[in-house]
Amino acid sequence: MSTFLYARVSTSEQTLAHQQIQAEKAGFAFDHVIADEGVSGVSVSMRERPQGKRLFDMLRAGDVLVVRWVDRLGRNYSDVTETIREFIKRGVVIQTIINGITFDGSTKDPMQMAVRDALIGFLAATAQAQAEATREAQKAGIAHAKAKEDAYRGRKPSFTRQQLETVRNLLTTETRIAEVARVSGLSRQTVYRIQADPEGTEKSLALWDA
Structure with a gap:
């Protein structure tokens, strides 16, 4: 059995080191650190990322996969839910640093399975909703900045x-x-x-x- 940390950053404002330090402070120790840098969690699925694909190849039954939160796996609802369900089907235990949530396939109780699957869906949907809200906020910020710039410049000249x-x-x-x-x-x-x-x-x- 091995413990993996999977980290992902999509912009220069984020760092892989921060995610590892955060995990270590939470008490996790790792046999492997797998990281994708500069990769969008919205448009690039887990299997299409260089290190995400590697993670699929490496994980075995009994392994533990640690992520800061489910949004590191992705920000697309379908991709995140399929990834988590595939891993727990293999017998992999997934743990999040934030909120300390654990996903695994050990339970056979239908009610517990239903609660687990509902939580997976809820968190995956939240990750996508946050990504969409961030994108809209960025668009609004750009539009606002442009409007202020245009107001400062005055009316555009009618001549070249x-x-x-x-x-x-x-x-x-x-x-x-x-x-x-x-x-x-x-x-x-x-x-x-x-x-x-x-x-x-x-x-x-x-x-x-x-």
Whole structure:
């Protein structure tokens, strides 16, 4: 019998070492540490991960698999439930560091089995829900930041750098505004605005990286 720690990190803000230290502080000792780094638990199933596949190959009846929480196995409901059920079917005991939950196939009592399976489903669903909530929060944060940036920059210019240069060049030749507008493809109001505030129009383009 061997004890395995499986760790997974998907971003540079997480560390594998932290998960191992947390497990050791909880009193676990390991014969093997298996870790996938930079791997999404949402889009990459356990069997598709380099070390996840290795874990499937190594685990035997009587082994103990330790994970920080079920979300380290994955953040996809179907993948997590299938992985846990496959391992306990093999006779592997799964233990979580957080909450100290144990999953195994030792019980034959139907009520205990039903409670165990319901808990597996609940925790797997929670892991996926948290991933989806995080993703939505990130989208909202990006949208908010972009909205603030756009508000700071003001209205996007209705003219391009090339059009601005065309207008400037024609205005130096005392070309009539109507003709400047026709050649540049801009409205007369825009041409008047460029003429009246050359510094402001230049700044506006610069803020929009135009």
